[in-house]
Every structure is written in C-alpha cells, then in structure tokens.
Amino acid sequence: MKVIIFTNGEYHDKGFYEEYLKKIKADYLICADGGANYARELDLKPDVIIGDMDSITAETRAFFKAIKFESYPTKKDETDTELAITHAIKMGADKVIILGGLGSRIDHSLGNIYLLKRFIDVGIEAEMVNEKNHICMIGKTTTFNFPTGTIVSILPIGGVVEGLTITGFEYPINEGQMTIDKPYGISNVTNDNTQCIAFKKGLLLIVIPED
Numbered sequence: 001m002k003v004i005i006f007t008n009g010e011y012h013d014k015g016f017y018e019e020y021l022k023k024i025k026a027d028y029l030i031c032a033d034g035g036a037n038y039a040r041e042l043d044l045k046p047d048v049i050i051g052d053m054d055s056i057t058a059e060t061r062a063f064f065k066a067i068k069f070e071s072y073p074t075k076k077d078e079t080d081t082e083l084a085i086t087h088a089i090k091m092g093a094d095k096v097i098i099l100g101g102l103g104s105r106i107d108h109s110l111g112n113i114y115l116l117k118r119f120i121d122v123g124i125e126a127e128m129v130n131e132k133n134h135i136c137m138i139g140k141t142t143t144f145n146f147p148t149g150t151i152v153s154i155l156p157i158g159g160v161v162e163g164l165t166i167t168g169f170e171y172p173i174n175e176g177q178m179t180i181d182k183p184y185g186i187s188n189v190t191n192d193n194t195q196c197i198a199f200k201k202g203l204l205l206i207v208i209p210e211d
Contacts, residue, residue, distance in 0.1 A: 001092040002026045004030065005084045006046070007112065008034030008055045009100030013131045017042060017099065020129065024097065030087055032080040036060050050087055051080030079111065085118055096126040102133060113137075117158070117203070134208040141198040144168075146190050146208070152179075153207040154185030163200030168192035176208055178202075 004026040011017060021042070026135035031039050033051030037060045046067055049056065052074040072083060081101065088096050096119060112128065116137040119126035127136040137157065146152060154166065161178040170189045178185060185204075197204065 001028060001091070002095045003028045003030060003088045003091075003097070005088060005098045005099040005101075006031045006035030006039050006093075006094060007039070007081045007084070007098060008032060008051075009108070009112075011038050011041075011100055012131070014022070016131045016186065018133065019081065026097070028091070029037035030084045030095070031056075035080075035084075035145040036064060038100065040064070046086030048087065050083045052076065055080075058108060081112055082115055082118075085115055089122055095123055096124060098126070098128045099130070101128045102130045102135075106130065106207050113157075113205070120203070132210045134210075136206050138204050138206060139196065139202075144195045144197070144206075145193060146195060148190055148193055150190045151209055152188050152190060152195070153205075153209065154188060155183050155205040155207065156180050156185075156202060157205045158203040159201075161199050162170075163198075165198045166196065168195030178204075 002024065006029070029039065029044060029046045030051045031046040033053060034055030035051045036046055036056050039046050040063055040193045046064065048068045048070060049064060050070045052072050054074055081098070090185050098112065113135060116126055116128065120137060120139040127134055152169070157179040164173050164176040164178055166173045168190055170191045
C-alpha cells in the first residue's frame with residue numbers, strides 16, 4: 001500500500017504537487033493536522049486527519065467533517081508528523097511519501113528527515129519530497145535506477161559509514177569510509193542507468209536536488 005502524508009509544512013508550487021500526485025497514484029492519504037489545509041487546496045480527500053488540531057483551520061475542519069479525525073493533546077512528546085508516521089506503519093504501508101516536511105524551519109526539516117529512520121527500522125520504503133528535493137534514507141545496500149546525468153548527494157547520517165562502495169556514478173567509491181565531518185558524497189552524478197550503493201555499516205541520506 002502506497003501512503004501519502006501531508007504535513008503542515010511549506011508548499012510553493014501547486015502545479016508540482018498536482019502532477020506528482022497524479023504520477024504516484026497513492027492508495028491512502030494521511031494529513032498531519034494543518035496538512036489538511038493544503039490537501040483541501042488540491043481537492044484531495046484525506047482518509048484520516050491526525051494531530052492536536054492546532055493548525056488546521058476551522059474552514060478546513062468543517063469541510064472535512066465527514067473524514068475520520070484522530071485528535072491528540074497539544075502537550076505531547078510526538079510531533080503530528082510522527083503520529084502520522086506511526087499510523088502509516090500500523091496500517092501496513094509498504095511505501096510512504098511525506099510531503100511538506102521540508103521548509104525554512106531547519107529544526108522542523110531536520111526533525112522530519114530524522115524520522116525517516118522509523119521506516120528503516122520496520123522495512124518500509126519511504127521518501128520526503130518537495131519541489132526541489134527528493135530525499136530517502138538507506139540502511140543497507142540498495143540499487144537505484146536514476147537516469148544518467150542525475151545529480152545525487154550521498155551523505156552519512158547517524159554515525160560512521162564503513163565499507164562504502166558505489167557504482168554507476170562519475171565519481172565511484174571503493175571500500176571507503178564516510179563521516180559527518182567529511183561529507184565528500186555531495187553532488188555526484190550518475191553515468192549509468194543503474195546505480196548500486198553498498199556499505200557494511202551506518203546510515204546514508206540520499207538527496208536528489210532539482211536545482
């Protein structure tokens with residue numbers, strides 16, 4: 001099951017999201033609180049709206065009155081996005097795409113990126129997408145099929161990455177080590193239609209920038 005999570009983040013290009021959502025054809029839509037405001041702008045019907053309901057507008061709440069709401073206290077340990085992720089995992093999603101998770105608040109953006117680890121722990125494919133970036137986190141050897149000429153940044157996150165070998169890129173790596181203070185995987189470029197990123201230990205953030 002392919003699940004979309006709309007967070008209460010930044011959305012700048014309505015046309016981008018309209019085309020992207022048509023392309024991926026999700027099966028289930030979760031709105032994290034104010035994410036429902038933007039789902040309404042896109043004429044989308046959520047399957048569930050989750051959160052403390054402090055950012056969804058009264059108009060949106062009335063518009064979606066027939067939709068299932070899962071309300072939580074404002075004072076809680078989890079963010080609304082984390083609650084939405086927990087819901088997606090519990091319902092058996094096999095792929096999750098988070099929209100609106102990146103923006104000008106770097107603390108919120110980083111916190112949302114860190115949450116991608118939740119999916120690795122349970123074996124669910126996940127990515128975070130906005131108009132300028134596609135981001136995923138991997139914890140094991142993974143093969144990709146990005147078109148030749150795609151810019152790909154490969155960054156360590158959460159500790160030292162050991163035994164790193166990448167193929168299908170202009171700048172290959174063979175049994176390398178990557179640390180957070182030496183992120184030399186920025187702005188590599190694919191030179192083959194199939195790429196393999198293999199490593200023995202650690203976590204990697206894969207970023208496809210659109211700029």
